[in-house]
Amino acid sequence: MFPMLRQSFHELTIATRGRGLYEFTSGVESWLAQNHFNAGLLTLLVRHTSASLLVQENADPDVRRDLEAFFQRLVPDGDALFRHTAEGDDDMPAHIRTALTAVSLSLPVRAGRPVLGTWQGIYLWEHRTHGHARRVALHFIGE
Amino acid sequence: MFPMLRQSFHELTIATRGRGLYEFTSGVESWLAQNHFNAGLLTLLVRHTSASLLVQENADPDVRRDLEAFFQRLVPDGDALFRHTAEGDDDMPAHIRTALTAVSLSLPVRAGRPVLGTWQGIYLWEHRTHGHARRVALHFIGE
Amino acid sequence: MFPMLRQSFHELTIATRGRGLYEFTSGVESWLAQNHFNAGLLTLLVRHTSASLLVQENADPDVRRDLEAFFQRLVPDGDALFRHTAEGDDDMPAHIRTALTAVSLSLPVRAGRPVLGTWQGIYLWEHRTHGHARRVALHFIGE
Numbered sequence: 042m043f044p045m046l047r048q049s050f051h052e053l054t055i056a057t058r059g060r061g062l063y064e065f066t067s068g069v070e071s072w073l074a075q076n077h078f079n080a081g082l083l084t085l086l087v088r089h090t091s092a093s094l095l096v097q098e099n100a101d102p103d104v105r106r107d108l109e110a111f112f113q114r115l116v117p118d119g120d121a122l123f124r125h126t127a128e129g130d131d132d133m134p135a136h137i138r139t140a141l142t143a144v145s146l147s148l149p150v151r152a153g154r155p156v157l158g159t160w161q162g163i164y165l166w167e168h169r170t171h172g173h174a175r176r177v178a179l180h181f182i183g184e
Numbered sequence: 185m186f187p188m189l190r191q192s193f194h195e196l197t198i199a200t201r202g203r204g205l206y207e208f209t210s211g212v213e214s215w216l217a218q219n220h221f222n223a224g225l226l227t228l229l230v231r232h233t234s235a236s237l238l239v240q241e242n243a244d245p246d247v248r249r250d251l252e253a254f255f256q257r258l259v260p261d262g263d264a265l266f267r268h269t270a271e272g273d274d275d276m277p278a279h280i281r282t283a284l285t286a287v288s289l290s291l292p293v294r295a296g297r298p299v300l301g302t303w304q305g306i307y308l309w310e311h312r313t314h315g316h317a318r319r320v321a322l323h324f325i326g327e
Numbered sequence: 328m329f330p331m332l333r334q335s336f337h338e339l340t341i342a343t344r345g346r347g348l349y350e351f352t353s354g355v356e357s358w359l360a361q362n363h364f365n366a367g368l369l370t371l372l373v374r375h376t377s378a379s380l381l382v383q384e385n386a387d388p389d390v391r392r393d394l395e396a397f398f399q400r401l402v403p404d405g406d407a408l409f410r411h412t413a414e415g416d417d418d419m420p421a422h423i424r425t426a427l428t429a430v431s432l433s434l435p436v437r438a439g440r441p442v443l444g445t446w447q448g449i450y451l452w453e454h455r456t457h458g459h460a461r462r463v464a465l466h467f468i469g470e
Contacts, residue, residue: 088444090384103268125389149323158231180435246411292466301374
């Protein structure tokens with residue numbers, strides 16, 4: 042009566058070149074397509090404490106630039122408030138920026154794609170000033 | 185041995201009249217009831233980059249008023265920091281407020297309702313000064 | 328052909344002693360182990376409007392201290408902006424801090440454990456100055 046549900050796991054690695062937003066919507070959609078996943082629930086989890094996940098506008102690049110500028114002002118590098126400073130002036134701000142955004146995202150999938158709005162893209166937000174290889178765990182359950 | 189799991193999709197449209205919090209807990213519960221969904225996992229995704237989802241207090245309306253007032257002060261309209269200004273003074277703040285809150289929510293469902301606490305309601309947070317028709321994708325998996 | 332999927336529910340109660348981060352990763356993993364859940368999707372929902380969920384560093388305790396110090400400065404207790412003051416100077420800040428962080432988390436599970444990174448732990452963030460018994464709903468779907 043009901044179609045059989047199945048689940049699958051994957052991990053994407055996103056190479057960053059320092060602070061900013063890195064879109065990986067196409068990487069997510071490629072994995073769904075390769076596995077012929079049509080309809081279900083997609084979960085993303087970033088496996089780091091100084092990078093986060095964001096769904097945001099993928100049209101005007103100034104939006105990403107302004108997001109980054111706002112967060113740099115809101116959480117200043119080298120703030121005298123911080124005691125956790127051994128890993129650099131940008132480390133504690135990176136933890137706070139991660140707390141202020143999201144580590145996991147849950148996205149319904151239909152017709153093989155996340156049901157994002159017209160202007161929405163999936164981003165990895167690197168909060169450290171240096172580049173890193175960031176791992177994002179993927180899980181799909183559905184048909 | 186185990187009950188058969190099934191999944192279903194829906195979309196709610198929430199008409200806003202400008203900035204503020206719009207509760208739609210009853211719209212979510214109606215959909216669960218119409219489909220006789222008893223126990224499972226409910227996922228909500230807002231399909232916009234200038235509105236977000238929030239679970240917050242549904243008792244004293246001053247809580248919503250204070251949330252809105254705090255976010256207006258935290259992310260000032262027309263801030264000279266912003267370059268993305270073509271769509272109005274409130275547009276870039278709306279993107280930032282969305283980044284600071286949530287685009288997706290995951291809610292366990294038991295006895296036909298999300299297992300919210302006594303004072304929790306589900307809200308759409310409109311971050312633009314003008315009203316919009318906001319679409320929220322729903323996904324249920326369970327029994 | 329596919330392994331049968333099942334789901335299960337649980338609730339953890341976390342006793343807090345006032346503001347700060349309380350790790351409960353081991354409580355989550357114990358529940359997974361007791362039920363022999365191996366691979367699937369774990370969802371957590373905090374059932375309160377003045378406490379939230381966080382995945383953050385579980386190594387240097389200064390990280391948690393700095394997170395708490397930053398949020399206290401960002402959302403000042405007794406701010407003259409607030410009207411919702413009947414429940415104390417820390418109450419409206421607690422609602423705002425909850426809005427700025429997360430009420431639900433979605434964590435893929437493999438080999439019986441959430442696929443967290445090396446430094447990630449699961450925390451309940453108490454935002455009130457007094458201690459409370461905080462309830463976190465758990466849902467698992469998988470094998």
